[in-house]
Amino acid sequence: MAATDSASHPEPGAYTALDREPLVLNNRSFSWITNRICGIIENKQPFLWWILFIPSVALTGLTAFCFTYLISTGVGVWGQKQPVAWAWDITNFVFWIGIGHAGTLISAILFLTRQRWRTSVNRAAEAMTLFAVMCAGLFPAFHVGRVWMVWFLAPIPNANAIWQNFKSPLLWDVFAVSTYFTVSVIFWYLGLVPDLATLRDRCKPGVKKMLYGMFALGWRGANRHWSHYETAYMLLAALSTPLVLSVHSVVSFDFATSVVPGWHTTIFPPYFVAGAIFGGFAMVLTLMIPVRAIYGLHDLITPKHIDNMSKIILLTGTIVGYAYCMEFFMAYYSANPYELQTFKMRGLYGPSTWAYYWMFFCNVFAPQIFWFRKMRTNLWAVMIVCQFVNAGMWFERYVIIATTLERHLTPGSWRVYTATWVDKMTFLGTFGLFMMLFLLFLRFLPVIAIGEVKAVTPEADPHNGDSHEHGVQENDVMGYEEPASTYPGGVKPAATPA
């Protein structure tokens, strides 16, 4: 141990072994952080913002048009026909809800595990979560057929005093997704309050100041408030952690609790959760890498952040790959001929094997280049892999949903599913909705949590620059003598008088 330590630090005195890579580069001051992040909102938006915003609004209109067409004409305009009753709509729902998992994962799980790097990306990821869940919610709402009856999903008895079937995973899903959205909004808003106060204090008196002030709730940064606030934030993180794991588990129950071969598997909940995190992080990177470049946030979103997120993509992608293989193996090992036949037709000779291969390539093979640090720090490579993952995760849901139903139990009911233009345009339009909401978020709210980023700078530590420099403990808490290699130059410094 001692030999390697001294070997890796050749220069005596230049001791850095216990120094961490800084989370904010170039020793930026508190006011620099405030100015840079608030500047995004206060300055004129770059031309590119409009170039992205206008088509996004147009695409949102496309979705609105498609849904109007669907309602006015009938569900036949979608490609679903028996036995493929769930197709693009549910695929899109699961796709978007999966993307909506990264935000809460970053906010909650990384908060509880003290991953301080989360502060630079959590705000945008949480916002993205909300927008993705909004896009997701549209599909099941219209999938019910008569969208004006969608209130039947709420726990209210209908005219015949018949209540919802609480034993159905579809109803569990209603509760899971609506709870997830509500709790995510609370979490996001609570995190925004101190930053809204910053914006309020920078605004000139007027409508803007009034609005920011109203939503900042009169926040004045009092430590007696921070004390309760931090407890509240931690509680929400602790509540959201099981919640985020439950949401996609419940989504997977929609399939796993059925008796359809290819769906009725116990691996679904963990496999769906890993896939959701995987797809969600890809979308976070897809959005944050351009935001970082356009708004000059290089000192706040550092290569370390991108590196960490790429590692998570590699990990979850590999878990997903394991699940794909294990699914296949269990189909064989279960000795259930229907299950095995389903998988053979999914992956070997069915009508949609191309989708299966796409899924496998995008989700399992593409992220493997992240084993190399060079690839994780190359933004183009990261962006390309993320696009593969975004596409791959859509294909995964398509494979699970549509290709399974295409080859149902009886060959007599087999049918090749094809999507109509309405299916495709509706889905395309939700990207517009998602982008439009995200661009408005960039325009009006701080994209990075100002207060939280300040709190992870060295100056925010009240003991910054005190003794114990570079993390060396002069007196070990356990009473053991430190090895000589712990000290700069291998020489123990003289004890400082108390």
Place this chain on the structure above:
Amino acid sequence: MSTTLKRVHGYLAEFDSVKALYHAAEEVRDAGYTRWDCHTPFPVHGLDAAMGVKRSKLPWFVFFGGITGTTVAFVLQTLTQTNFWSSIGLGFLETIAETYPTVVQSKPTDIWTLPAFFPVMFELTILFSAFTVLFGLLALIGLPRLNHPLFTSKRFAKFSDDGFFVCIEARDAKFAQEGTKEFLEKIGAKNIELVEDDI
């Protein structure tokens, strides 16, 4: 609207850095002040101890909020889907709520269909807890409020950027117009301001 009548809110003192604020907080605590607070742009680690602030009671509220959620989900589901309440002699509840057991999916209509109710019980526990966190927090910190005497200070707006403030309020028993100012100067405050509020 401004009148000539003013009420002293307290002394607002600015400090250079987190470190200066932290040590000042320890001094103010040790001097025996009780009605005072630090104002910072972000939560400062360890400042609660330096100020002598006790742990938040919020988790207790949330615990009971969560239990309420579980109970609501349990009652909602058992009352509308099973004959559990009549089996324990509380059948009048089903009469009042006009519910009857739902017989679907070949599932039992007694209490043993309970596992199917776990997901909704879990979700409502989380939902009620989260709302308790939000509203419990707002109740504990006394927000939202429309204004505060501190906002009359021009300098105070820096608290949300890079300013570190201590405010000792006039309602503190130890507060003295001269003595408190001297004390703040002694512990290293840079800009000391008497904050007055319009009556």
